[in-house]
Amino acid sequence: MKGIIFAFLGGAFITLQGVANARISQGIGTWQAAAVTQFTGFIAALLVLLIMRDFKWHGFKQVKPLYLSAGAYAAVVIFSNVTAIQHIGVTLTVALVIIAQLALTFLIDHFGWFGMEKKKMRLPQFIGLSLMIAGVVILKF
Amino acid sequence: MIVGLLLALLAGSLVSLQNIFNNKVNVHVGSWTTTTLVLGLGFAASFTLGLVFEGTEMFNLEHMKLWYWFSGLLGVGVVTCMVQGINRLGPTFGVSISMCAQLGFALLFDSMGWLGLEKVDFTFKQLVGVLVIIGGIIVFKLGGREKKKVTHEQVLMGSCEEGA
Numbered sequence: 001m002k003g004i005i006f007a008f009l010g011g012a013f014i015t016l017q018g019v020a021n022a023r024i025s026q027g028i029g030t031w032q033a034a035a036v037t038q039f040t041g042f043i044a045a046l047l048v049l050l051i052m053r054d055f056k057w058h059g060f061k062q063v064k065p066l067y068l069s070a071g072a073y074a075a076v077v078i079f080s081n082v083t084a085i086q087h088i089g090v091t092l093t094v095a096l097v098i099i100a101q102l103a104l105t106f107l108i109d110h111f112g113w114f115g116m117e118k119k120k121m122r123l124p125q126f127i128g129l130s131l132m133i134a135g136v137v138i139l140k141f
Numbered sequence: 142m143i144v145g146l147l148l149a150l151l152a153g154s155l156v157s158l159q160n161i162f163n164n165k166v167n168v169h170v171g172s173w174t175t176t177t178l179v180l181g182l183g184f185a186a187s188f189t190l191g192l193v194f195e196g197t198e199m200f201n202l203e204h205m206k207l208w209y210w211f212s213g214l215l216g217v218g219v220v221t222c223m224v225q226g227i228n229r230l231g232p233t234f235g236v237s238i239s240m241c242a243q244l245g246f247a248l249l250f251d252s253m254g255w256l257g258l259e260k261v262d263f264t265f266k267q268l269v270g271v272l273v274i275i276g277g278i279i280v281f282k283l284g285g286r287e288k289k290k291v292t293h294e295q296v297l298m299g300s301c302e303e304g305a
Contacts, residue, residue, distance in 0.1 A: 003229025003235065007222070007242070008226075008238055009218075010219055010226055010239045011239035011241065011243040012242050012243075013215055017212075017216065019250050019258065020212045024209045027205070029195065031191030031199065034183070035184055035188045036210065037212050038180050038184040039184045039213065041213035041214065041217070044213070045177040045180050045217075048173050049177050059174075064165075066162070067162040067163075067165045068162075069162070070159045070163050070179065071179035071180065071182030071186075073159050074159070074180075074183030075187040075189075077155045081149070084148040084149040084152065090248075092149070094247040095270075097149050097153035100153025104154045105157045124281065127280050127281075128278065128280035128281025128282070128284060131277030131281075132277035132278065134277075135271065135272075135273035135276075138269055138270035139266070139267060
């Protein structure tokens with residue numbers, strides 16, 4: 001039961017984050033909002049890191065530079081998410097973000113890209129994606 | 142309309158890549174080093190792109206409100222809740238619940254017009270749309286996938302857990 005509450009609250013925070021970013025963007029601009037919110041998060045994470053002394057610097061050498069770059073994508077993610085919320089509303093934005101995320105993750109698993117273990121798509125995944133797209137169509141049209 | 146649609150799909154695709162890449166970093170350097178790196182790079186990239194597109198407007202924080210600074214801490218709440226949820230439920234069930242909650246709260250925010258959002262009136266059609274999407278997520282996530290070939294050794298080592 002505790003797990004369900006945590007996962008549920010996690011989802012609530014993710015939506016709240018998107019909406020708060022959209023609100024802050026109205027006040028100071030979208031790139032400014034992305035920079036400010038991540039700056040605060042960065043300082044908080046750095047403090048935790050310093051307190052926990054959880055450094056494994058040598059580990060960086062074993063990671064491909066491409067994988068290290070993922071943090072930078074957040075700039076485009078936040079900008080796109082905020083702009084989408086302003087254009088098409090929160091519900092449709094969240095729905096499309098989830099669909100794209102599940103679809104690309106499954107494509108990557110299916111073909112085993114980026115050294116991921118291959119997992120074939122099966123019928124339930126195709127039915128699930130079709131239902132999600134049908135839901136978006138019902139929402140919008 | 143089409144711009145918003147495409148940008149939302151772009152955001153979702155990038156989030157998918159981020160999850161995969163950050164996980165690979167996480168394995169080697171631990172979760173707090175990864176979180177710090179990810180947020181630091183995100184800040185650097187946002188600041189740089191802001192300078193490119195808006196120039197010195199980037200330094201104009203005249204309309205800054207105090208609570209804006211603290212909004213970034215929501216991320217700490219997201220990470221804590223998701224880690225706790227996934228540890229207790231496993232990735233498939235944990236992520237499914239989180240996605241359903243995301244949609245439910247999205248509909249709530251749209252209907253209420255909270256935080257200066259343009260209010261989208263709640264209709265029966267919207268409820269049906271969201272329920273159909275939630276149904277899709279459940280079928281997609283819990284519908285099962287091709288079983289991995291599990292070797293005798295893996296069973297003995299107890300290492301055949303389910304992937305995200």
